[in-house]
Amino acid sequence: MRRNVSLVLICFIYVGLESSLVAAAAQTTSDAKNYPWSPDVPCKLNPAKPEGLYPAAYSNLRGLMVAHRVTQGINHSPERGNVHDTDGTVNGKAYTGAVDISVRCLTQAQIRTLLARLAAAGFAAWYRKDGQDGWSGPPHIHAIWAGCRLKSVLQQQVESWLDGTNGLGSNRPYQFWQASAEMKDKVSKLYRSFNWGPRGHRVKKKGSKCAADSD
Numbered sequence: 001m002r003r004n005v006s007l008v009l010i011c012f013i014y015v016g017l018e019s020s021l022v023a024a025a026a027q028t029t030s031d032a033k034n035y036p037w038s039p040d041v042p043c044k045l046n047p048a049k050p051e052g053l054y055p056a057a058y059s060n061l062r063g064l065m066v067a068h069r070v071t072q073g074i075n076h077s078p079e080r081g082n083v084h085d086t087d088g089t090v091n092g093k094a095y096t097g098a099v100d101i102s103v104r105c106l107t108q109a110q111i112r113t114l115l116a117r118l119a120a121a122g123f124a125a126w127y128r129k130d131g132q133d134g135w136s137g138p139p140h141i142h143a144i145w146a147g148c149r150l151k152s153v154l155q156q157q158v159e160s161w162l163d164g165t166n167g168l169g170s171n172r173p174y175q176f177w178q179a180s181a182e183m184k185d186k187v188s189k190l191y192r193s194f195n196w197g198p199r200g201h202r203v204k205k206k207g208s209k210c211a212a213d214s215d
């Protein structure tokens, strides 16, 4: 009798193990389908460089399974056109809300999907491609986390994104993709709560403090 009980137990454990393996495999397949940029999809990428990125931005990128593709967080280079310098401090450390994301191995359609997912999570993001929008350089996504105090140049970029323009000097309509009204609403609310004063004006002074991380 005792022996039977242990056999049944072993059987249960086996079935449990088997089904969790099947579930894990199914999960991987659905992740690959829903997140074609995820680490489960083979693609030779450089090591991630998320240093100095605002913590809530980073955790949101992890949730979107794209954190391993971050190629740039904070950058103190005085080079003209660098918008990744300090936006403020959080937990005593300098941060930026700007992040660059590798688009290696992704199709144009997948990049559009990624821009949409980023927007739905609270990022204003554009695909930068050599020769497009009067921009030159290696292809990547330039995104700005709207949920923290931003310096003036990034505030201007977020507002440009909300207007459907490219966030560059030309400030022309962005051709590659457009966010839905719902996505714009999400980014706008987040952005205003951290960057607009009580009288509905943009806070122009560089932030030295950011409120606690939101989601």
Ligand SMILES: [Zn+2]
Pocket: 084, 098, 099, 100, 141, 142, 143
């Ligand atoms: Zn960038």
